[in-house]
Amino acid sequence: MNFANEKSRCSQADILSTGTMRFILFLCSPLILLINGCSCCQKSDGDQKWTSIFNGNDLSGWQVACLEADKGKEFWKVVDGAIECDSIGRKDHAYVWLVAENEYSDFELKLQFQGFRDSPGNSGIQIRSRYDESPEAPNGGWLDGPQVDIHPPVPWRIGLIYDETREEKRWIHPSLTNWEIEESQGQPNNIFKYSDEGDGWNDMRILCQGNQIKVWLNGDQITDYDGTGVLDNEAHVLHNVGTTGHIALQLHAKDSLKIRFRELFVRELP
Numbered sequence: 084m085n086f087a088n089e090k091s092r093c094s095q096a097d098i099l100s101t102g103t104m105r106f107i108l109f110l111c112s113p114l115i116l117l118i119n120g121c122s123c124c125q126k127s128d129g130d131q132k133w134t135s136i137f138n139g140n141d142l143s144g145w146q147v148a149c150l151e152a153d154k155g156k157e158f159w160k161v162v163d164g165a166i167e168c169d170s171i172g173r174k175d176h177a178y179v180w181l182v183a184e185n186e187y188s189d190f191e192l193k194l195q196f197q198g199f200r201d202s203p204g205n206s207g208i209q210i211r212s213r214y215d216e217s218p219e220a221p222n223g224g225w226l227d228g229p230q231v232d233i234h235p236p237v238p239w240r241i242g243l244i245y246d247e248t249r250e251e252k253r254w255i256h257p258s259l260t261n262w263e264i265e266e267s268q269g270q271p272n273n274i275f276k277y278s279d280e281g282d283g284w285n286d287m288r289i290l291c292q293g294n295q296i297k298v299w300l301n302g303d304q305i306t307d308y309d310g311t312g313v314l315d316n317e318a319h320v321l322h323n324v325g326t327t328g329h330i331a332l333q334l335h336a337k338d339s340l341k342i343r344f345r346e347l348f349v350r351e352l353p
Contacts, residue, residue, distance in 0.1 A: 133193070133348040136183050136330070139164045148214040148331070149179040150224045158334055165197070165345040166332065168206065174337050180226050182214060182331040189292045189352040192330060195284045197343040198235030200277050204340025206233045209247065209331035210291055211314075213324050221249050226331060228324035229255065229314065231289055231298055231306075233342070235277065239269035242287070242298040242305030248325070250318035256296070256308040274301040284345075292352055294326065 136144060141161055147154075158170050159181045170176060188211070212228025227248040234240040243264075244256040253261050257268050275285060288299040294314050298306035310325070319325030330349070334340055 131350050133350045135347065136185070136349055137166060137345070137347040139345070142166070142181070144184050146182050146184060147179065148182050148216075148224070148226060150177045150222060153177055153179055159332075162343070165343040166347075167341070167343045168332065168334050169341045170204065170334060171202065171339050171341050174339050176334070176337065177222060177224075178226070178336045179334040180209065180214065180331045181334075182209075182212075182226070182329050184329075186327060186329055187211070187291075187349065187351060188327040191291075191350050191352060192289045192347070194287055194347040195345050196233060196287060197278050197284050197345075198233070198275070199341045200235075200279065202339070202341040203236055204338030204342075205333075205335040206340060206342045207231055207245065207333045208233065208287070208289065209329070209333060210289060210296070211325055211328040212247070212331055213322060213328045214331075215322065225249055226333075227319075227322040228328050229296070229310075230333060231287070231296075233287075235275070235342070237266075237269075238273045238275040239266050239271045240264065241270075241273055241275060242300045243269060244296060244298075244306060244308055246313070248318055248322060251313075255310065255313055256306055270305050273305065274303055276301075290352075 142159065147159060153176045156173070156176060158176070158179050159166065159168050161167070166181065168181070192208070192210070207230040209226060209228055209230045212226050212230070214224070214226045216224040229244050229246045229248070232240050232243050232245050243254065245262070246253060246255045253259055254264055259268070276283065286301050290297040294310040296306065296308045296310060297304065313319070314325035332344060
């Protein structure tokens with residue numbers, strides 16, 4: 084056997100094989116980039132399809148809902164790839180909501196939020212809610228619908244449900260008569276971390292199906308609420324909320340608040 088000729092043929096085959104592979108990768112690379120580029124909009128969790136409702140760059144797909152006097156005040160913006168609400172030192176405002184444009188009925192939402200120790204204000208995740216700026220709305224503009232509470236100064240409230248629907252205006256999980264609540268009625272063992280603890284972020288998951296609302300905080304279930312008779316009552320039907328509507332983030336009236344949200348993904352349920 085002529086080892087010199089055999090070696091030459093092998094070298095040529097290697098070159099051809101390497102060149103072919105490079106050419107295939109060159110042709111496929113735009114497709115690979117396209118597929119990877121879509122991961123910010125949609126990801127798969129097994130057979131579950133999740134869609135991003137925040138692109139990490141700007142507030143596309145969201146709208147600020149507030150009274151005329153608060154329009155032009157920049158409370159909501161994108162900072163370091165997260166939606167930030169910052170009204171620290173600026174308490175002269177009514178409620179200011181950041182509302183996602185799409186509507187959802189039965190769905191699951193997962194997100195991360197970050198609370199700050201020096202922020203005394205209140206926030207929350209509105210679900211199946213709707214903003215009304217008609218003359219009949221309270222104060223000339225109001226967002227009706229249930230809210231999953233996020234109140235970092237009092238972590239035992241996080242994950243409970245307050246109903247902002249104008250005829251309710253009370254805690255519905257637990258079921259109370261108004262806005263007043265005591266620690267014994269909350270979740271004193273909530274696992275929660277401030278921005279200066281660990282990675283500084285908390286995971287929240289909210290599942291809405293029929294009249295059922297379930298909430299998890301950092302993997303622990305906080306709420307399992309059957310809203311039959313409340314979410315589908317006359318008031319909620321009148322305002323078309325409770326069982327369908329928008330997702331929104333809340334800045335409470337006259338609050339000095341700093342909070343951040345990121346990794347907001349939704350999947351619609353059959």
